[in-house]
Amino acid sequence: MKLCLCLLLEVQMHCSVVPVIHTLKYFHTASSQVPNFPEFVSVGYVDEVQIVRYDSNSRKAEPKQDWMNQITVEDPRYWETQTEIGVFNELVIKNGIEVLMKRYNQTGGVHIVQKMTGCEWNDETDEVKGWYQLGYDGEDLMSLDMKTWTWTASRQQAFPSKLKWDQDKLLLEYIKYYYTEECPYYLKKYVNYGKEVLMRTELPEVFLLQKTPSSPVSCMATGFYPDTADLFWRKDGERTFEDVEHEEIFPNHDGTFQLSVHLKVEVMADVEGMYECVFQLSGVKEDLVTKLERRSILSNASHGDNLSVALFSTAAVIAVAALLAAIFVVRCHRNRPARQDGAEISKSETQQPALGCFVHWNTERCLHR
Structure with missing residues (x-):
């Protein structure tokens, strides 16, 4: 029998029992x-x-x-x-x-x-x-x-x-x-x-992507396993659903998975540090947290090559999924x-x-x- 004891002290911890x-x-x-x-x-x-x-x-x-x-x-x-x-x-x-x-x-x-x-x-x-x-x-x-x-x-x-x-x-x-x-x-x-x-766990790489300064900021986690995962935005420490769009989990060619969640927000100095993207994986106690900062965003303007590679990878997976469908x-x-x-x-x-x-x-x- 699985048992999880959650202690709320000065540090907020992610603790849950998730059956497989x-x-x-x-x-x-x-x-x-x-x-x-x-x-x-x-x-x-x-x-x-x-x-x-x-x-x-x-x-x-x-x-x-x-x-x-x-x-x-x-x-x-x-x-x-x-x-x-x-x-x-x-x-x-x-x-x-x-x-x-x-x-x-x-x-x-x-x-x-x-x-x-x-x-x-x-x-x-x-x-x-x-x-x-x-x-x-x-x-x-x-x-x-x-x-x-x-x-x-x-x-x-x-x-x-x-x-x-x-x-x-x-x-x-x-x-x-x-x-x-x-x-x-x-x-x-x-x-x-x-x-x-089948019972292994693999943590993903997490990227913040943005096509243009006026586009939503996409948080993409790729390379994780199993597919029992969650990806969401937090605002001031609380999960937010406002101006947030979730995508379905897509398979990667190597048997791992990827997931994206989009946030409609103008990335100005006054919002830096206010938002953070959180990834949670079944069987892993610690969250992967990526703070929203302009210097961390891969965009056409600042990191065109890297963004193109990331978007091409996503598009390829979507194309394969469409073919299977x-x-x-x-x-x-x-x-x-x-x-x-x-x-x-x-x-x-x-x-x-x-x-x-x-x-x-x-x-x-x-x-x-």
Whole structure:
């Protein structure tokens, strides 16, 4: 049990107990007539770190982290099994495009089906939550309510599937088992395999940026890990929300993250020292504090080269995020094919005969050993 004793003496201290929320996410994307892109791609993530990939070009499930190969000690056929699951999911989800095109009265063109499944685990309370979301051509299509274990159709075209799946009690029991038992079981296993990477902490570099003297001052923290972080402005020692704009956390190419917060203020002598940018990272007691001073700001006027490099880095990350968003068209909220849709439920403890059950658009299929 974690315990934090906060003492308020003459020095203000940042002290909080922040549990770590671990996530296991799978993204499956089937597309039609998209040039230079596989017709089917499936990727898995643990805590936003990619662990596995399968696509219709290679037709092979491959680990994306060295530590994922530890699982073959327990299951020598693990990656062969994941390849079989990937091939089967490819057929099922690609068929989903054909079914939906008929329901939408479409005869051709570019179409994308995306499915996001997974679970999260609170390492302090042991609470588990799951999610299952479907999207078609950039719109929410269908999702599973994990409280009532019923399906919600976001579009009329998904209603026939909702009715069928709601009536399939055996399927719902299986799905309930996967999201409450199987998914967190493997999530914990993967976290243990990759704990040296996933449980690390890296502090960022913090920059104050300003395009022109009349532009907002941007405080950017980049290179931190994990993504459970906060960045904000303080005025006279108190957190301020006035004239402040926050951005979402973006991933860097090296597996770390970056975050920016903007302050609309005219940097004059009378405000220097009044404002400070504060970065807080889960698991780190001390804050990183950067005082707002004109000499600390990278701007076009004073540090053009440095500012250009910093802004280019930010723009590059945003461009990559936009590209991914175009491919994975459904926005999935919190804010990664090892076990797809609960694809594999059998292990020695469960003694289940099925290697994996998959929800089809019109029926439910199981792949047996």
